[in-house]
Amino acid sequence: MTPKIIIRFAIVNEQTDGPIKRIIGFVPARNLFPLFDGLDLEANPRSAKVGSVTADILETLTETPKLFHFKSKGVLLGASAYSSLERNRYELEFGDPSAEGILDGGHNMLAIGIHILSYVATESEIKQIKLWEDLRDAWERNRSAVEEIKNDLDFLVPVELLVPTDPEDYDSLITFEASLLEICAARNNNAQLTQETKSHQKGLYLEIKNRLPKKVADRIEWKTNEWESDDTRPIKARDVIALAWIPLNRLQEAGLLPGSISVAPQNIYRNKGECSKQFERLMERDDVTNPTDGARRELHNVAVISAFDVLAGIPALYDKIYAEFPAAYNAVGGRFGGNSIVKMFDPLKRKTANNKNDYVATQPYTHFTGIPVKHRYPDGLIMPLVYGLKGIMKIVDGRVAWAEDPTEFLDRNLKDIASAYRLVLDMARFDPQKLAKNQASHEFAVGEFEKALFKEQARELIN
Known part of the structure; x- marks a missing residue:
């Protein structure tokens, strides 16, 4: 169901330039209830999170509420459909919640919500609010209570609405929708919006997100500030995007990646920001994705799709190598735990x-x-x-795929590969920077995987 709300201004003005109309003014806090009831921050590139920014806003709301609308930049909203009603009211319809809604001012909304709830909720409940989702849960639990104090909330909030000049004109509407994401990114520039957050808002990560195992995808911080957990750290989106370049580079070597775009193997570790930039450059090509709603794009290139199918299994393979390599190294005469850079977990021995x-x-x-x-x-x-792992990927009918089941391949061959790789480790003196930032060590590993695969295939032919 398309979200639809009504906002009533105390003071309002309209400005029109081309396909975009800007409606600006001051809204009494009590008239923001429809936003808390019906919207989230999906369209905002950054998720709001309690911190020093919200603390400063709350201080203003507490100490000088009458000056809040002069001290704050307020809230920016975008909607593709609207109606101008009587008494400074506007009915807004958000056609695509991922691109329309609260575009900027998420921290203001979070702080205002906490301030309102502080009148009716317990101190313990307020302290538990860390993210916008926490606020929404607390808001729903206390909705009837805040309604009773609604008329006391008379401080003003600056609100800016961006709507199409003519919602009925198709060309004008398409231009407006395409502009929203650019406006949103520009308004958030002062918050150092990450490359990954921008790409996520454009829909460039959707196919990867849909293919990853849910327990992995759910732990990825796809946009800034959306993760909050006391017991686990988030996986950064760039960690996964960097790994995507393993199968993508395999396609590039086969001449199947549009634009011949690639990244140096060592950049997957040392320069993940470059991996993200190159990824966006690839995904914004028309021979890879098609524009859909506004600035969002939809993947259609079958070769790139196949790379994402392969990528889906790489995080688990990454962890398998990390977990099993020490034993494989020790099995060929090494003493992995004897190196000072390696720490053991053994509570009894530690005592x-x-x-x-x-x-x-x-x-x-x-x-x-x-x-x-x-x-x-x-x-x-x-x-x-x-x-x-690139060494056990093959090209079939213009797509990249695993030449063998990678998990079973590692079970059979990791010890032999570790035996050869031990030479590289010893030459680098177990220096992770020298290893991970050296292209030769990556190519050596690819060669060892290819060699192990060749030996297996040769044995199958003989037998």
Whole structure:
């Protein structure tokens, strides 16, 4: 159902320029209730999060509420359909909640909501509000109570509406919708909007998100500030986007990636921002995606789609290599835990150890799927091996795919690959920076995976 709300201004003015009409003015806080009732921050590139910004806003609301509309930039709304009603009222209809709604001012809305709830909710309940979603839950629980104090909320909030000049004119409407995302990004520039957040708003990550295992996708911070957890850290979107370049580079080598766009293997570890930029450059090509609603795009390139199908399994393979490499290294005569950069998890040994710094006090887990492991060490040590997975990818009918089941392949071959890779580790003296930032170590790992695959295929032909 398309969200539809009515906003009533105390003071309002309209400005029109081309396909965009701007409606600006001051709205009494009590007239913002429809926003709290019916909207979220899906259209805002950043999710609102309690912090120093909201603390400053709350201080203003508490100390000088009569000056709030002069001290705050307020809230920016965008809607593709609207009607001008009597008494400074506007009915707004948000056709695409991912691109329309609250475009900027999420922290203002969060602080205003907390301020209103502070009149009716318990102190404990207020302290539990960290994100916009927490506010929405508390708002729903206390909705009848805030309605009773509604008339006391007379402080003004600056509100700006962006609507199409002529909602009935198709060309004008398309131009307006395409402009919203650019306006939204520009308004958020002072908040250092990340490359990944911008790409997410354009829909460039949707196909990846849909293919990843849910337990991985749910832990990814697709846009700034949307993650809040006391017990686990989020996976950054750029971590997954960087890994996408393993199958994408395989396509590029086969001449199947539009524009011959690629990234250096070492950048998957050392320069993930560059990986994100190159990803957006690829995904905004018309031979990869088509524009749909406004600035959002839809993937249609079958080669790139196949790369995302392969990517879906790489986070789990990454964690499998991280978890199992120490044992594989030890199995060929090494002593992985004997290196100072590696820390062991062994609570019993830690109690009696002369040097407790050799051990970690808390259970370490792998980055993507949360597998408990016995060793904690920098991911740079195994990053070339993760890139080595490219060596067991094949090209079939213009698509990239696994030549063998990658999990079973690692079960059979990781020990032999570790034996060869040990030379690289020893030459780098277990320096994760030297390993992960060196293109030669990545290409060496790819070669070892290819060699192991070739040996298996040769044995199958003989047998």
